[in-house]
Amino acid sequence: MNIIKISRVSLKALSRNKMRSFLTALGIIIGVGAVIAMVSIGQGAKAAVEDRFTSMGTNLLTIRSGSRSRGGLHGGAGSSQNLTEADAEAIGEADAVEYMSPQVSTRTQVKYGNKNWNTSIQGVGADYPMIRNWDLDIGSFFEANMVRAGQKVAVLGSEVNQNLFEGADPIGQVIRINRVPFRVVGVLKTKGEAGGWGSHDDQIVVPYTSAQRLTGRRARLNSIEVSSFTGRSQEAKMEIEEIMRIRHKIAPGADDDFRVSDMTEIAEAAGESTKILTILLAGIASVSLLVGGIGIMNIMLVSVTERIREIGIRMSVGAKERDILLQFLTEAIVLSIFGGILGILVGIVSSKLIANLAGWSTLISMGSIILAFVFSGSVGVFFGFYPARKASKLDPIEALRYE
C-alpha cells in the first residue's frame, strides 16, 4: 500500500505552510484544552463535595421525631419530641448499627473567667467521635460510664476553645454553661464550615445526660445519630424503622412519628448536581471544539481551491481519486491530532493555573483526556472528509486548466 507515501506527501504539504497549519490547529488546541480544563473543574468540585460528605460520615443515619399530628393539625418535624433513651438503646442493638449516640442540643451562654460566648451545646453519647469521624486535638473524649453518671465534662470545638482560652491550655479548667460548672476534658480538631449550617467548630460537646439537665427535659432526646457498618446503611435504616414502629406502636399503614434520614441520599444528590455541572461545562467546551472543527473544514476547503492545479498535476501523472482523498483527509487528521496533543497540554496547564490562581480544586481525569483526544481525531475525519472528497472529485482536465 502507498498510504505511507501519501502520508509523507500530506506532511510535506503541511510543513510547507507552517503558520497556516498552526492557526488551523489552534481551534482544536483551544477546544481540547477547554474541554479538559472545564471537566477538571467539574471533577474537582465533585471530589470536594464527596470529600466533605466523607468527613461528615457516609454511614451516618439520623433519627428524628416526626411531626406531631393532633386532630389533623401537623406540627413541624421534631415537634413531637417523643424519642427516648430506651428508643436509642433499642436502636443501638440493631445488627447493622455500629455506633449509636443519643443527641440533645441546645444553645446557651458559656463563661470562662471574664470571657463569655454564645454557642451550641451538643449532648451526645461516648460513640459520637466514631460516628462523625472526628478526632481530638488535645485531651480525650468522655467515656460511656461518664455519660451514664451524667458527669459535668465538656469537649470544646476549636473555635470555642480559641474564643474562651485564647491559646491557653484548657484541659482541667472549669467553664460555666448556663451557670453550671463543667470541666474541660478535650478539644476537637478543626473541621471547618458545615455547609450552610454554621461552623462545626463552634460548639461544645457534653454527655447527653448532662445536657438533659441543662434543658430540664429529662429522658427526652432531640435525635439519635447512628453509624452503620460500611455499606450497610440501607439495611440499618430498615431495621431502625422496624424497631421504631414496634416501640411506638404504629399500626400498619399509619404515618410514622419519626424520620430516619440518610447521608448517602444527600451525598448522592450533591454528587448528582456536581455531575450536572461537569456535563454543562464539558458541553460549553465542546462547542469550541466543534468551532475548531469547522475551522479545519474552512481551511481545508480554501486549501483545496488553492491547490486545484496541484491536484490536476497529481491526477495527470496517475493519482487516483482515492489517493487525493487520502492525502487531504490525512492532512486534516494530522492537523486535528496535532491540535489534540497540544490541546491536552494546554488543558493540563490551564487547569493547574485555575487551581493555583482561583483556589478551586481541579482534577484531571484520564477519561477526559482520552475522550477529548478521540473526539478531536473524529472532528478531523468528519470535517476533513468533505473538502477531501471535493478535491478527489475534481476533473483532471478542468483542474489542469485552472488558473
Add this chain to the structure above:
Amino acid sequence: MDNNNIIQIENVTRVYKVGETEVHALRGISCSIKKGGIVAIMGPSGSGKSTLMNIIGCLDNPSSGRYLLEGEEVSTFDKNKLALVRNKRIGFIFQSFNLLARTTALENTELPLVYSDVPRKKAKDMAMKALAQVGLEGRELHKTNQISGGEMQRVAIARALVNNPSMLLADEPTGNLDTKTGIEIMDIFKKLNQEQNITIILVTHDPEVSVIAHRRIYIRDGLIEREERE
C-alpha cells in the same frame, strides 16, 4: 489489426453540454499512430486538438467511437483504470510545465512513482536517471522557483519519462519558451525518439515545432482536415 499501432482511434466523437446547447468538439475522427514515431497534431485554437489530446492522454473518454491504446480498448475504462494507464504508459508535457511549486526537481520527477508501487529508494534512482537523460545532473535539489523555464520543461520531460511510458504527449511544449530554449527542448525530443524509440505526440499550432515530426495531422472543426508524411 496492425500490431505496430500504439494508438488506434475509430470514429471518435466528443460532445460537451454547455447549459442547454451541445458543443461538438470532435465529430468523428479515425486515425492510427505507429510505434516509435513523432507525430504532430496541428490545428488552430478551437479546432478540437486539445480535446483529442485529452482523449489520447486518457484524461477523458470519448462520447462515442473506440480508442485502442496498444491494442487495449481504453475508451471503456473507468476513472481509476484511466489513472493507472496515465501513470504507467503516458508521460505528459504541458505548455505551462505544471510542476509542483517550491518543490525540488527530484521530488517533481518522482511524483508519478508516488502513485505506483515502486519502493522509495528505487524511485529515487529512477528519478535521478530520468533527470540525467534531460541533462539536469547536479540540479536535482534545485527548487522549481530557482530554475529557468527551459530547465523547468526539462524537469517536466524527466517526470514524463520516469515511469518508462509507451509514449510522450506534449501539449505546446515550447509555447512558453524563447526560440533558442524551444529548439533545445525539441532536440531532447528528437534524441529520445532516435535513441530510445519513444513515441512522441506533439500537439501544437506552431509549424516550427512540427518540423521534427515524421507525420503531421491537421485538425479543423473537429475533423481531420489533411495529413502530411515525410
